[in-house]
Amino acid sequence: MSHLTTITTKMTDPEFAIDAMQNLGHALQSDRSSIRGFAGRTTEVDYCFAGNGRYDIGLRKRGATYELVADWMLLGIDQTAFCKRLTQRYAYCATRHQLAEQGFEVAHEEVQSDGRIHLVLRRAVSVCHSN
Amino acid sequence: MKYEAIHITIDTTGDVHLEVEGAAGMDCLALTSSLETALGQVASREMKPEAYEISQPNPQNLRQRTR
Numbered sequence: 001m002s003h004l005t006t007i008t009t010k011m012t013d014p015e016f017a018i019d020a021m022q023n024l025g026h027a028l029q030s031d032r033s034s035i036r037g038f039a040g041r042t043t044e045v046d047y048c049f050a051g052n053g054r055y056d057i058g059l060r061k062r063g064a065t066y067e068l069v070a071d072w073m074l075l076g077i078d079q080t081a082f083c084k085r086l087t088q089r090y091a092y093c094a095t096r097h098q099l100a101e102q103g104f105e106v107a108h109e110e111v112q113s114d115g116r117i118h119l120v121l122r123r124a125v126s127v128c129h130s131n
Numbered sequence: 132m133k134y135e136a137i138h139i140t141i142d143t144t145g146d147v148h149l150e151v152e153g154a155a156g157m158d159c160l161a162l163t164s165s166l167e168t169a170l171g172q173v174a175s176r177e178m179k180p181e182a183y184e185i186s187q188p189n190p191q192n193l194r195q196r197t198r
Contacts (some may be wrong), residue, residue, distance in 0.1 A: 001178055002151050002152070002154055002159035002179045003150070003159050003160065003163075003176060003178050004148070004149070004150050004177040004179065005149050005150075005163060005173055005175070005176045006146060006147070006148050006173070006174045006175045006176075007146065007147045007148075007149070007167055007170045007172065007173055007174060008146055008171055008172045008173075008174045009145040009146060009147060009163070009170050009171045010170070010171030010172060011152060012142070012169075013169060016169070019148075035161075062168065065163055067180065068143070068173065069150075073181075084143055084144050084145065085143075086145075087144065087145030088141055088142070088143060088144070088145045090145065090189070091141045091145045091146075091147050091170060092141055094166070094169045094170055095141070095147065095166060095169075095170070096140055096147035097169075098165055098166045098169045099166060101139065101165075102162070103132075103152055104135075104137065105176050107136070114143070115142075115143040116141065116142050116143060117141040117142055118138075118139070118140050119137055119138075119139040119141075120136060120137070120138050120139075121136065121137050121139070122134045122137070122153075123134065124132050124133070124134055125134065125135055125153075126133075130132065
């Protein structure tokens with residue numbers, strides 16, 4: 001090993017955020033720019049996703065990062081737990097995409113019993129021979 | 132054939148822990164810099180002994196130097 005790094009994930013890339021939401025089963029509603037909430041109220045968002053059929057989940061850019069917007073009580077979803085799951089899935093999508101672009105392939109992948117995702121990615125490199 | 136490998140653990144809050152294996156010298160930092168940019172902010176970094184080894188020179192450069 002040559003270095004150990006810990007990164008605090010921030011959702012800055014909309015492509016990975018959309019992939020992550022769809023991985024969690026919430027389809028992008030590309031024709032909508034607002035989410036439906038309590039008593040027919042709507043809220044403007046950058047990306048709208050299907051929630052439970054009646055109410056939606058949105059992603060809205062705030063500064064450099066994307067935040068989740070929804071009426072969590074009406075959706076019946078624990079906001080904190082969902083945010084963690086989405087951030088984990090975002091990190092997974094960003095990692096797979098970025099390292100694939102650098103030629104890395106997945107050698108091992110597992111979800112551990114405590115919910116952590118373990119990945120090993122590797123790529124072949126040419127070796128210099130000196131005579 | 133030599134391999135470079137990256138071991139990654141994504142915890143349940145989305146924090147990412149990664150270890151680079153098989154890259155000598157400071158090349159290991161270049162391997163993960165794009166990923167670090169895509170993910171967010173480096174919270175901590177620990178360099179391992181391999182990081183202080185000298186990277187193997189490119190034979191193309193060697194040939195140019197000896198001409």
